[in-house]
Amino acid sequence: MGEARWSAVGPMGLHWVSWSTTDAVFHAETGETHLLSEMPSLALRLLQTEALSTEDLCVRCAAASGNTDDGPWRRKMLAVLNSLEDRELIERCPSTTA
Amino acid sequence: MSPLLHIIRDPSGVQAFSMDAWNRLLRESRAHYLCARLSCLIEDRGLAPTCPPEVWSDLTAQRFFAEHKQAQVRLELRKLHKALAPRGIPMLLLKGAAYAHAGLRVACGRDFADLDIMVPRAQLEAAETALEAGGWLTETKHRYDQRYYRRWMHELPPLHHRTRSFEVDVHHALLPLTGRLRPDPTLLWAASRRLPDSPYRVLCDEDMLLHSAAQVFQDSEIAGELRALLDLHQLMAELGQREGFWQRLLARAQVLELGRPLHYALRYCHRMLGTPVPAGVLDAAAAHAPGAPVQRLMDLLVPRVLEPRSPGRPPARMAVWLLFVRSHWLRMPPGLLAAHLLRKAFRTGKG
Amino acid sequence: MNNAFARAPQRVGVRPPRAPAIYRHGPFTVRVTTPLRRLRALLSWCYGDSEPDAGTVLVHFDLQVRQGPLLRRLFSPQAIFRTDTATPFAPFPRSHAFPLLEWGLNWCVATRAHQFLMLHAGVLERDGYALVLPAVPGSGKSTLTAALALRGWRLLSDEFGLLDWRTGLLMPLPRAIPLKNRSIRVIRDFAPEAELGPVFPKTRKGDVAHLRPPAESRRRQHESAQPAWIVFPRYVRNSPLQLAGLHDSTAFTRLSQNAFNYRLLGATGFDALTQLVRSCRCWSAQFGDLNAMITAIDHLPVPEM
Numbered sequence: 001m002g003e004a005r006w007s008a009v010g011p012m013g014l015h016w017v018s019w020s021t022t023d024a025v026f027h028a029e030t031g032e033t034h035l036l037s038e039m040p041s042l043a044l045r046l047l048q049t050e051a052l053s054t055e056d057l058c059v060r061c062a063a064a065s066g067n068t069d070d071g072p073w074r075r076k077m078l079a080v081l082n083s084l085e086d087r088e089l090i091e092r093c094p095s096t097t098a
Numbered sequence: 099m100s101p102l103l104h105i106i107r108d109p110s111g112v113q114a115f116s117m118d119a120w121n122r123l124l125r126e127s128r129a130h131y132l133c134a135r136l137s138c139l140i141e142d143r144g145l146a147p148t149c150p151p152e153v154w155s156d157l158t159a160q161r162f163f164a165e166h167k168q169a170q171v172r173l174e175l176r177k178l179h180k181a182l183a184p185r186g187i188p189m190l191l192l193k194g195a196a197y198a199h200a201g202l203r204v205a206c207g208r209d210f211a212d213l214d215i216m217v218p219r220a221q222l223e224a225a226e227t228a229l230e231a232g233g234w235l236t237e238t239k240h241r242y243d244q245r246y247y248r249r250w251m252h253e254l255p256p257l258h259h260r261t262r263s264f265e266v267d268v269h270h271a272l273l274p275l276t277g278r279l280r281p282d283p284t285l286l287w288a289a290s291r292r293l294p295d296s297p298y299r300v301l302c303d304e305d306m307l308l309h310s311a312a313q314v315f316q317d318s319e320i321a322g323e324l325r326a327l328l329d330l331h332q333l334m335a336e337l338g339q340r341e342g343f344w345q346r347l348l349a350r351a352q353v354l355e356l357g358r359p360l361h362y363a364l365r366y367c368h369r370m371l372g373t374p375v376p377a378g379v380l381d382a383a384a385a386h387a388p389g390a391p392v393q394r395l396m397d398l399l400v401p402r403v404l405e406p407r408s409p410g411r412p413p414a415r416m417a418v419w420l421l422f423v424r425s426h427w428l429r430m431p432p433g434l435l436a437a438h439l440l441r442k443a444f445r446t447g448k449g
Numbered sequence: 450m451n452n453a454f455a456r457a458p459q460r461v462g463v464r465p466p467r468a469p470a471i472y473r474h475g476p477f478t479v480r481v482t483t484p485l486r487r488l489r490a491l492l493s494w495c496y497g498d499s500e501p502d503a504g505t506v507l508v509h510f511d512l513q514v515r516q517g518p519l520l521r522r523l524f525s526p527q528a529i530f531r532t533d534t535a536t537p538f539a540p541f542p543r544s545h546a547f548p549l550l551e552w553g554l555n556w557c558v559a560t561r562a563h564q565f566l567m568l569h570a571g572v573l574e575r576d577g578y579a580l581v582l583p584a585v586p587g588s589g590k591s592t593l594t595a596a597l598a599l600r601g602w603r604l605l606s607d608e609f610g611l612l613d614w615r616t617g618l619l620m621p622l623p624r625a626i627p628l629k630n631r632s633i634r635v636i637r638d639f640a641p642e643a644e645l646g647p648v649f650p651k652t653r654k655g656d657v658a659h660l661r662p663p664a665e666s667r668r669r670q671h672e673s674a675q676p677a678w679i680v681f682p683r684y685v686r687n688s689p690l691q692l693a694g695l696h697d698s699t700a701f702t703r704l705s706q707n708a709f710n711y712r713l714l715g716a717t718g719f720d721a722l723t724q725l726v727r728s729c730r731c732w733s734a735q736f737g738d739l740n741a742m743i744t745a746i747d748h749l750p751v752p753e754m
Contacts, residue, residue, distance in 0.1 A: 026719035031169025
């Protein structure tokens with residue numbers, strides 16, 4: 001599980017708009033519009049630029065949002081990642097490091 | 099001549115069009131849902147700037163349907179892959195999904211009614227189980243229909259996921275199991291290729307064209323299949339430019355025993371749409387032609403049921419009916435056909 | 450009745466349909482062919498004289514309203530709406546031919562005009578700025594649109610907010626405003642001078658009467674407008690006026706559900722809608738009194754450009 005690396009699906013086809021508490025993203029790959037709150041938005045934006053392991057993603061999201069990267073945070077992040085994966089916004093890519 | 103056929107043959111004809119001619123062309127294109135594809139044919143020749151702006155805007159606005167459906171297909175395919183890949187079941191894309199994923203020009207503006215994929219025959223039951231577990235449902239409730247599909251058809255009853263509206267057809271062969279022609283699926287799989295950067299496979303170029311030909315001239319009633327004829331036309335124009343395509347095509351038709359539908363496809367594309375087919379290929383495929391009386395009859399019927407009809411002209415009822423009967427004849431042996439039609443008739447009577 | 454007459458009703462005993470008439474509705478050219486004299490009279494009352502079909506303009510929508518079969522014509526006469534390629538509705542009573550044609554044209558626009566993001570909204574203009582009134586069931590959108598059009602706002606459209614996604618501007622489509630049931634009375638009381646057509650009783654949407662689009666709107670039907678205000682109206686009987694600012698994200702979500710073709714347009718629709726929300730101030734409004742609502746709308750802040 002910790003080995004999984006994530007990347008955005010069709011990163012070039014993500015159109016963003018940001019409002020005070022919510023972001024909306026249009027996903028050209030699937031033709032769907034999604035409203036995203038802060039955490040999933042942050043995760044997807046990071047994955048749009050590069051593929052990251054679950055570990056790196058948790059650390060960087062926590063740092064960017066001023067949170068502590070602890071157990072509850074990890075559990076929340078996993079739920080966020082599952083939800084993004086279910087919406088086909090992100091996917092697991094085969095791990096490149098041995 | 100129909101303005102639509104005229105412009106498919108020679109898109110540069112639009113340069114001389116009056117607004118009256120445009121109106122007639124648009125009427126036919128709308129009737130056959132070909133506006134978006136017409137705009138692609140015009141664009142491919144660099145002729146877009148010669149179209150009146152209001153016409154161009156109206157035509158290109160119809161492309162959204164195809165683009166939207168292609169996105170829905172990508173989503174559905176990702177979900178199907180997630181359901182099938184863990185069980186080691188490969189997916190081969192057919193028809194529109196294959197054209198779009200293979201980057202063929204025929205996909206431009208081409209709308210989808212449903213999504214067609216093929217899985218290996220040996221894994222069909224595993225696929226069915228996996229899809230059922232993944233939330234895909236079949237609407238075919240009637241037990242006879244279920245049995246009919248399973249015993250005689252080349253695909254599962256149409257599926258759709260309970261949270262999405264897209265229809266998925268899962269094939270295990272290209273043509274019905276009962277039909278006169280049954281190309282061996284293992285040969286198709288062996289020649290298929292994996293798309294670059296993608297988990298999906300597609301048929302090799304020749305098989306893609308042969309499948310399309312067989313669909314129109316072996317497994318359909320032909321009437322109203324102008325869009326499918328345009329598929330063939332565009333596939334031939336694009337694939338025909340690849341090195342050695344036509345020689346491979348003729349040889350492959352022999353192996354898969356699809357010479358007859360290929361002959362028809364080449365003949366009517368060439369006659370009706372002016373498709374560039376090398377003369378030698380037309381002649382070679384003519385070896386698969388039917389006897390002279392049947393050929394003459396087909397020459398009479400096929401253009402009549404495929405041509406766009408101007409509104410004043412009565413529909414070609416007799417030609418449509420004869421080709422309807424032919425299509426059933428090709429799909430089933432006579433005994434089975436009689437039993438099938440009798441059952442359907444009986445059920446209608448009861449309903 | 451002899452046999453030939455019975456078998457060939459379309460050739461015997463029916464006058465040939467009149468020559469096609471061309472009407473311009475904002476960005477669209479519509480060709481109407483119908484033998485129904487009363488329908489033609491209502492069309493010219495509503496939209497003025499038609500142009501003859503000279504074959505020199507692009508016909509976006511080619512429409513026919515025909516009569517039903519001969520026998521039916523004697524007992525319960527019908528009107529059948531057809532486009533050049535489809536017959537989308539079941540026949541209507543012949544006396545309802547006008548609402549049938551209007552709904553038919555709506556269907557044509559909604560299914561084809563994807564060169565626009567089509568909001569389901571009333572749109573009006575003042576000083577070059579457009580007010581968008583998106584419809585929700587029971588919103589009183591048509592009534593409010595009609596009332597504003599009778600109080601100095603220029604009517605752009607009642608049914609379709611046509612957002613040209615190339616320019617971000619709203620295009621006019623000034624057609625008859627169908628008022629339903631109680632609204633007919635409301636508008637008559639509100640403006641006794643309002644030019645209402647005949648009441649069509651018991652259509653599928655109840656009683657319907659049409660407000661003729663103001664001449665000024667028709668004359669300026671090619672002048673687009675810059676969207677500035679979006680107000681989601683909701684009529685609640687006896688309610689005092691409540692006007693509340695809406696978050697951009699809420700307005701975006703509501704508009705994406707309101708538009709006829711938001712999903713179909715994909716990225717184009719997303720970009721057009723985000724730009725629309727960015728260029729507008731958005732409110733939701735609840736009203737029980739038409740005059741109070743109009744006063745509030747008249748006092749919406751002028752956009753700073």
